[in-house]
Structures are given as structure tokens and as C-alpha cells.
Amino acid sequence: MAVRPWHLVVLVWVPFLSVFVFAALGDTSALHITSHLLAIACLVPAVVLVLRLRGSVSTRAGRGVATVLAVVLPLAVLGHLAELGVAVARLASDGWVNRDTADIWVRGPHVWAANVTVPAMMLSMLGVLVLAAAVRRSRPQQEVA
Numbered sequence: 001m002a003v004r005p006w007h008l009v010v011l012v013w014v015p016f017l018s019v020f021v022f023a024a025l026g027d028t029s030a031l032h033i034t035s036h037l038l039a040i041a042c043l044v045p046a047v048v049l050v051l052r053l054r055g056s057v058s059t060r061a062g063r064g065v066a067t068v069l070a071v072v073l074p075l076a077v078l079g080h081l082a083e084l085g086v087a088v089a090r091l092a093s094d095g096w097v098n099r100d101t102a103d104i105w106v107r108g109p110h111v112w113a114a115n116v117t118v119p120a121m122m123l124s125m126l127g128v129l130v131l132a133a134a135v136r137r138s139r140p141q142q143e144v145a
Contacts, residue, residue, distance in 0.1 A: 005053065005132035011046035012073070012128045015039035015080075016121060029091040030098045036084035040077060046124075047073045053135070062134035065127050072123045079117025086110040 015038060022035040050073055054066035086109045090101055104110040 005128070005135040008046055008049045008053065009128045009132050011042045011049065012121075012124050014042050016125060027100055027102045028098050029087060029094065029101050032087045032101050032104075033084060033091065036080050036087060039080045040084065043073060043077045043080065043124075046128075047077060050128075050131075053131070057131070057135060059134055062131060065131045065134060069124060069127045069131060072120045072127065076117055076120035076124055079113050079120055082113035083110055083117060086113060 015035075018035060018038055022031050025031055047070075050066055050069045054063065054070060057063045057066050086104060087101065090104060090110075091098070105114075
């Protein structure tokens with residue numbers, strides 16, 4: 001099965017877009033943990049797809065973008081894993097009671113992990129758009145009968 005670059009775009013953009021949904025619902029441990037689980041579930045397959053797609057990109061620029069993505073996407077996964085660990089530890093310290101977690105955005109390990117996650121996600125989001133456009137341009141257009 002061929003790797004479609006727009007699948008990669010969806011996998012990388014869904015975690016970002018879901019932030020607005022989760023934020024609208026509140027800032028509790030359960031929502032926070034769920035958002036990171038969703039992000040990881042999308043980004044791990046995105047890493048696999050970008051590695052598969054990297055070999056089939058015909059342009060030098062496209063291969064360069066794919067190589068950058070092959071670095072920043074795993075960083076985004078690691079950042080989300082670190083943030084997830086902090087969120088689970090917070091839930092445990094709260095006696096496994098779902099409480100407000102807005103304070104973990106102020107200082108501490110969650111902020112440190114977010115300082116990796118956010119830039120990696122932003123670069124990934126831009127990179128997949130560029131890569132999808134580059135792959136689309138390099139493939140010949142099929143005629144519609």
C-alpha cells in the first residue's frame with residue numbers, strides 16, 4: 001500500500017486540533033492524560049509513515065524535509081511521553097482523583113517537557129504540509145476520464 005502524504009498531514013495535525021476540544025472540556029487529569037494518549041497514538045504511526053515516505057520522495061528538498069521530520073516527529077513523541085508521565089504522576093499524587101491540573105503549566109517537569117513538545121509539533125505541522133505539497137508536485141497528475 002502506497003503512503004499517502006495527506007494521511008501524514010492528518011496524523012500530525014489531529015493532536016494539535018484536539019487541544020481545542022480538550023481545552024473546552026476543562027483542564028483535569030483525565031482530559032490531560034487522554035489528550036497525550038491521543039497525540040501519541042497519532043504521532044507514532046506518523047513517524048512510521050514519514051520513514052517509509054522518505055525513501056520515495058523524488059526531490060532533494062522533499063527528502064530534506066522528510067529527514068527533518070524523521071528527527072522532529074520522534075522528539076514530539078518523546079515530549080508527549082514525558083508530559084504524559086508527569087500527568088499520570090500528578091493523578092497518582094492526587095490519590096487517583098480527577099482534579100484540575102492547570103498549575104502544572106506554571107513550572108516544573110511538565111513545562112520542561114512542553115518546551116520540547118511544542119516546538120517539535122510546530123515544526124512537524126509545517127513540515128508535513130511542505131512534504132505533502134512536494135510529493136504531490138513530484139508525482140505526475142493522473143488524467144480523469
